[in-house]
Structures are given as structure tokens and as C-alpha cells.
Amino acid sequence: MTEAQALIYLAGALVIGLGAVGAAIGVxxxxxxxxxxxxxxPELIPMLRTQFFVVMGLVDAVPMIGVGIGMYILFATGA
Known part of the structure; x- marks a missing residue:
């Protein structure tokens, strides 16, 4: 394994891992x-719950995008 390949694997792992950590903190x-x-x-809980799940879904989309970018970095660059 060359140094460039090692750096590509490190970059992919960082994109995936840090995205997940950031989303976990956000949630x-x-x-x-x-x-x-x-x-x-307490009377606003139904409205707050709806908004909570919408925003939580948007926050959870970040690591999914990060996984896609990380996979692209790992596999599309010919590492």
C-alpha cells in the first residue's frame, strides 16, 4: 500500500466518522x-414532536451524504 492509498483510506474514514459524530451530537x-x-x-408537545422528527431527519441526512462521499473517495479514486 502506498502512502497515497493510505491517505485516501484515512480521508474516507474521517468523512464517514466525523459526519456520524457530528450528527449524533446534533440529535x-x-x-x-x-x-x-x-x-x-406541555400543550405544544404534538407540534414540537412533528418538528422534532422533521429536523432530526434532516440532521440524520448529513451522515448519509457523508457515507456516499466517503464511498466515492474510497472506491472511485482507484485506491
């Missing part, structure tokens, strides 16, 4: 704010 913060908002105004 954790989002869930905490959801619970905080529900505790402050």
Missing part, C-alpha cells in the same frame, strides 16, 4: 431542547 442537542420545550409548555 442529542435537539432531543434535549425538545424535552426542555415540552416541559415548559
Amino acid at each position: 442529542g442537542i435537539l432531543g434535549g431542547k425538545f424535552l426542555e420545550g415540552g416541559a415548559r409548555q
Whole structure:
């Protein structure tokens, strides 16, 4: 394995791993704010729940895109 191939594998792993870590932190913060908002105004929980799941889906899309880019880096560059 050459040094260039090793760097390509490292780049792909970083794209996939850091995207997942960032999304996990984002969903954790989002869930905490959801619970905080529900505790402050319980009558808004149905509306907050809908918005929570929509935004959580958007946040979870980031690691999926990162996996796609990481796979492209790993396999399309001929590593």
C-alpha cells in the first residue's frame, strides 16, 4: 500500500466518522431542547414532536451524504 492509498483510506474514514459524530451530537442537542420545550409548555408537545422528527431527519441526512462521499473517495479514486 502506498502512502497515497493510505491517505485516501484515512480521508474516507474521517468523512464517514466525523459526519456520524457530528450528527449524533446534533440529535442529542435537539432531543434535549425538545424535552426542555415540552416541559415548559406541555400543550405544544404534538407540534414540537412533528418538528422534532422533521429536523432530526434532516440532521440524520448529513451522515448519509457523508457515507456516499466517503464511498466515492474510497472506491472511485482507484485506491
